Amino acid sequence: MSKVRVPAQLRTLTGGAGELVIDGSTVGEVLKALDAAHPGFAERIFDDEGGLRRFVNVFLDEEDVRFLEGLGTPVTDGQTISIVPAVAGG
Amino acid sequence: MDFVSGLRCRECGRTYPAEALHVCDFCFGPLEVTYDYEQVAATMTRARVEAGPRSIWRYADLLPVADASPVDLGAGFTPLVRADRLAAELGLGELWIKDDTANPTGSFKDRVVSVALTKARQLGFKIAACASTGNLANSVAAHAARAGMDSVVLIPHDLERAKVTMTSVYGGRVFAVEGSYDDVNRLCAELTSEQPEWAFVNVNVRTYYAEGSKTLAFEVAEQLGWQAPDHVVVPIGSGSQLTKVAKGFAELFQVGLLDEEPAVRVSGAQAEGCSPVATAFAEGTDAIRPVKPHTIAKSLAIGNPADGWYALDAIRRSGGSCASVTDEEVLDGIRLLARTEGIFAETAGGVTIATLAKLAAQGVVRPDERVVAMVTGHGLKTVEALTDVVGPTATIAPTLDSFAEAMAAESDPTPTARSLR
Numbered sequence: 001m002s003k004v005r006v007p008a009q010l011r012t013l014t015g016g017a018g019e020l021v022i023d024g025s026t027v028g029e030v031l032k033a034l035d036a037a038h039p040g041f042a043e044r045i046f047d048d049e050g051g052l053r054r055f056v057n058v059f060l061d062e063e064d065v066r067f068l069e070g071l072g073t074p075v076t077d078g079q080t081i082s083i084v085p086a087v088a089g090g
Numbered sequence: 091m092d093f094v095s096g097l098r099c100r101e102c103g104r105t106y107p108a109e110a111l112h113v114c115d116f117c118f119g120p121l122e123v124t125y126d127y128e129q130v131a132a133t134m135t136r137a138r139v140e141a142g143p144r145s146i147w148r149y150a151d152l153l154p155v156a157d158a159s160p161v162d163l164g165a166g167f168t169p170l171v172r173a174d175r176l177a178a179e180l181g182l183g184e185l186w187i188k189d190d191t192a193n194p195t196g197s198f199k200d201r202v203v204s205v206a207l208t209k210a211r212q213l214g215f216k217i218a219a220c221a222s223t224g225n226l227a228n229s230v231a232a233h234a235a236r237a238g239m240d241s242v243v244l245i246p247h248d249l250e251r252a253k254v255t256m257t258s259v260y261g262g263r264v265f266a267v268e269g270s271y272d273d274v275n276r277l278c279a280e281l282t283s284e285q286p287e288w289a290f291v292n293v294n295v296r297t298y299y300a301e302g303s304k305t306l307a308f309e310v311a312e313q314l315g316w317q318a319p320d321h322v323v324v325p326i327g328s329g330s331q332l333t334k335v336a337k338g339f340a341e342l343f344q345v346g347l348l349d350e351e352p353a354v355r356v357s358g359a360q361a362e363g364c365s366p367v368a369t370a371f372a373e374g375t376d377a378i379r380p381v382k383p384h385t386i387a388k389s390l391a392i393g394n395p396a397d398g399w400y401a402l403d404a405i406r407r408s409g410g411s412c413a414s415v416t417d418e419e420v421l422d423g424i425r426l427l428a429r430t431e432g433i434f435a436e437t438a439g440g441v442t443i444a445t446l447a448k449l450a451a452q453g454v455v456r457p458d459e460r461v462v463a464m465v466t467g468h469g470l471k472t473v474e475a476l477t478d479v480v481g482p483t484a485t486i487a488p489t490l491d492s493f494a495e496a497m498a499a500e501s502d503p504t505p506t507a508r509s510l511r
Binding site for chain 2: 005007008009011018044045053055056057059064066067082084085086087088089090
């Protein structure tokens with residue numbers, strides 16, 4: 001099980017919860033399981049090809065998954081996945 | 091009153107009221123302030139601007155907030171300096187330096203922060219916050235103090251000493267984060283969800299903040315006698331400044347302050363150790379691949395630039411270019427500008443000047459163009475970069491003999507510390 005942190009913009013889908021515990025062996029699997037538990041996530045964070053939208057960043061324990069293996073990055077128990085809007089900073 | 095009609099997602103077009111929102115709730119695209127340009131055009135005249143304050147607030151009609159007493163330390167209306175000696179060295183014709191080192195806290199960030207905190211105060215925020223590579227930290231801490239707001243500033247732990255001191259002196263809270271700027275930025279983006287009562291200038295009020303950079307274009311045009319230049323060279327960190335400079339020239343024409351439609355080529359400058367936009371430009375792709383920065387130009391060390399794609403688009407549409415320069419070239423650029431024009435820029439300014447030199451040598455920036463280079467931060471902020479690079483000609487005893495000896499040695503052709511680098 002891993003912890004998923006949800007940004008304010010998506011908390012309407014979780015009944016206000018900012019942190020959930022979800023099962024899955026890769027980042028992609030966890031995010032799909034998140035959508036199954038709280039429908040609506042997939043269309044907000046994935047593009048038409050099933051990749052992450054341009055302005056969505058996903059981090060696994062503080063590392064951008066694009067520096068890892070993307071949605072295929074393996075997840076072990078106790079790790080934290082954060083969904084973060086990309087438009088910030090500078 | 092302001093002329094804001096609302097906010098609009100740059101990606102999917104959904105519209106929002108002018109509140110503390112920075113991304114589209116649906117697709118996470120960036121929100122952009124929209125204005126009633128007809129009303130602006132009916133109100134804003136050259137005479138009205140020229141009668142305004144000698145600061146960014148003379149352009150209030152095209153800013154996202156109206157306030158009779160804005161949060162203001164005097165940002166903007168910085169010198170536009172004709173740079174003939176630098177132009178001659180680079181083989182260029184009419185070259186100008188927009189000297190934004192002259193801002194109250196020494197960088198262009200005062201423009202965006204003055205706008206952001208004025209809007210934040212209007213929205214009811216009491217606490218100013220930001221993620222910063224240093225210049226923004228300086229500016230947020232100073233403007234918050236000016237406004238009587240509390241501030242919370244997060245910076246990477248390894249910033250230049252002057253930037254840390256210059257942030258801390260204003261009495262706000264400063265957190266040095268053990269990580270890169272991109273780590274700090276991610277932390278602040280997450281904090282925004284947890285601390286909605288804080289105005290993170292470059293997160294939840296970024297939509298308004300970013301608009302402040304348009305004033306660079308407004309000023310350049312006004313200072314050139316209400317004419318746009320042919321080519322501007324702008325440093326790229328997040329890409330926001332470059333995007334807004336391009337927008338600024340277009341808006342001035344749209345509201346009738348320029349007679350001719352501007353055709354400004356916009357070129358971007360990056361350090362080689364953090365050049366995701368220059369790389370995408372060179373490769374001809376649309377995708378900005380994030381990088382792990384490693385450069386002395388820390389104020390531009392953003393490996394995952396939020397507006398990188400829009401900057402790339404603005405560069406391509408304008409017929410501009412984008413290039414990157416090595417740290418050594420950055421130091422050369424700093425010294426070249428100082429030696430030829432008497433302006434001491436921080437490392438980001440060295441990036442701009444070195445990139446200008448490179449693009450001039452390539453024939454991309456041309457001698458028949460009226461060129462403006464944006465020098466956006468003061469050299470005193472990054473003096474460490476020049477340690478062992480420049481220094482006294484000699485250290486001497488307080489005697490005439492010692493002076494004469496040192497002068498004689500100086501004219502000796504053997505390399506000295508000064509001529510080595």
